[in-house]
Amino acid sequence: MAGLGEPPVAVVGAGIGGLTAAHDLNRRGIGVRVFEAGEQIAGLGRSFRDDEGFTYDFGAHFVTNRFAEAVGVLERCRTVEHFGETVWLDGKTYSFPLGLLRSPRFAFSGLAARIRPRSGQDPASAAEWYRASYGASLAEEVAIPLLEAWSGAAAEELAPSVIPPQVDRGTWHVVKLKMASRMSGRAVANGFSREMPEHAGVWHVYPEGGVSTLCEPLAEGLDVSLRSPVQAIVVEHERVVGVRVNGVLEEAAAVISTAPIHILPKLIEGSEALSHLARFRYRPIVLVNLKFEGRPFLPEVTTWVPDRTFPFFRLTEPPLSMPWLAPDGMTMITADIGCETDDPIWTMDEDDLAALCIEHLARIVPSAAKRYRGCRVLKTPVGYPIYLRSYERERVSLESGLPLQGLFSVGRNGEFAHILMEDVYWRTLRRMDEVAAYLAGRQVVEPAA
Secondary structure, eight states: OOOTTOOOEEEEOOBHHHHHHHHHHHHTTOOEEEEOSSSSSBGGGOEEEOTTSOEEESSOOOEEHHHHHHHTOGGGEEEOOOOOEEEEETTEEEETTHHHHTSHHHHHHHHHHHHSOOOSSOOSSHHHHHHHHHOHHHIIIIIHHHHHHHHOSOGGGBOGGGSOTTTOSOHHHHHHHHHHHHHHTSOBOOSSOSSSOOOTTOBEEEETTOGGGGHHHHHTTOEEESSOOEEEEEEETTEEEEEEETTEEEEOSOEEEOSOTTTHHHHEESOOTTGGGGGOEEEEEEEEEEEEESSOOSSSSEEEOOOTTSSOSEEEOGGGTOGGGSOTTEEEEEEEEEOOTTSHHHHOOHHHHHHHHHHHHTTTOTTHHHHEEEEEEEEEEEEEEEOBGGGHHHHHHHTTOOSSBTEEEOHHHHHTOOOOHHHHHHHHHHHHHHHHHHHHHHHHHSOOO
């Protein structure tokens, strides 16, 4: 419980991480105030609906029934019956991952990698990890090109930890969950959580109104200040004392930040302890949401495109899983393009981006241009954390927390971690135990007047 006269905990950002933190602290009886720079809550979990009846998110999110139940919106969700992935390579479609393993060159190369004697040393780079785990063919033709497309860095420059933990789950685990999905008629979650176990009782759902619906119950009863960007996190003697918002110092017993970790040092006023984090990098992503007549359009919900002559590395057709996201007889495809904020892709206007995507999409779907009906482009400069080897030691250290007393960082951007929405929720709840312990110790040392 907050002590008498104790200032509230300040939460920077009203996305899923910040709201989860604030909701949990409020539940514990701890005073909390949320500051959000934008005009609405949800952050990168925002959902959109246009006048034609198309619904889309800031990226394709696949929510589980377990997560929806935990935040109290399960009764407002529809069950997703199907989810699948394919890889488009050399003009052919391969189901992922089993279809790739039916190809002799991938299967033999992978088998050779498995039986090859190990050196006894851990892989030094992501490239070495993929070659050792998948074999040269699958690594060089599929895994490494995709990794480099979304990260914008050479695989040799990336630490092995960049490989999402969901990837290395074992073939039998993947097959078991796919079989459970077919038998149950539900899209059993497969590779979407590592914080909690995956099994046949965890499947995908989608909230009515979009994924931003998940944030609504978390925000209930909270003091959320919109259009209130935090200009500085004020530190005295290596301990946070408040935040500066609109030129006013707001005292805080602790600060929970969801800001991207490379921006956090710029917010700190009164300490240089986090200056080394400024060199951490994120990959900007452009999401081109293309609207078409007809359905289905792609061979599966998600199609990975490792061929770098394409501008996009992933295509997602959410209406194949969730038909209600598009009007009858229509569909939407999201093309993910990795870029930098100073390159032509980032600065290209909406019509030119659409034309670029349709030109290349026609190599997969020849009728793309004839069926095109418009698009909406979304951009984020913090699409994915880039795990460069040059700062891997600092990244690992970050997992143990920040060196400033009373400052906690949560969420994918705040933790600089490859975690999906459900795992953000569970990890943030666990981090709040640390916050509560810090506040309890603080009140012993500095009892309220």
